[in-house]
Amino acid sequence: MKLYAVNAGHFKLDGGAMFGVVPKSLWHKANPADENNMCSWALRCMLVEHGERRILIDCGMGDKQDEKFFSHYYLHGEDSLERNLSKHGLGYEDITDVFLTHLHFDHCGGAVKRTSDGALVPAFPNAKYWTNRAHWDSATHPNAREKASFLKENILPLQEHGVLHFVDAADGEEWLPGFRIRIVNGHTDSMMLPLLTVGAKTLLYCADLLPSMHHIPLPWVMAYDMRPLQTLQEKEPILREAATNGWTLFFEHDPRIECATLVQTEKGIRVDRQLTLAEWSA
């Protein structure tokens, strides 16, 4: 199994919403905001070569919504999924599986594209798309607070085209050899975190449990989470397990840092070393 970071671009979200109860005087040093209080975040996906399969974990926000939608999210920078897949000699048709940690638009928007005649079709024409039943049920019957994150046009076409599949691995179980799943419920119902083992090394794809390196200290929890106290309860044992077992963390939204290792300090678990996924793999 080989792992590669594939950045689908950068966007902006409100700094206060991203850092929850943490005051701006602290988070502003971690990720400086612009004049509208917006901070830049990555849409960092991962390409997993697993035997004959080329699995993409999450796929960014895509480009099918209208100008008004994108005016809220300020896509910027040179990175795009297409450009960064092509660096690996791959096009959308080469992806065999799209594994969706959860169905918020910034993780699955790229899964469905709009054709020139306006039809919504799977963007990766040869791929199976993976979610799980509990999350699917929640995403297709959203509460009023989460509704703006679950956009019908990102997810229903996958079902309509018959390419949607449910991962049936329970928390801690293997989906594929070396590809285990951890399930957490604080950010949203039944979000899946891939726990990937290559040789003697293990890496956790943190999705929105820890969107950036700066979300490692326990109280740094996003205001976007449906159940912030549950996130708190889920972070603590996972960070302890990661620190004890020497796992590396992979951050989907950190604007600069791809990966970090952990160390136990008297203040709690903190970053030991920052690294790229290529350095981790070498």
Ligand SMILES: [Zn+2]
């Ligand atoms: Zn996200």
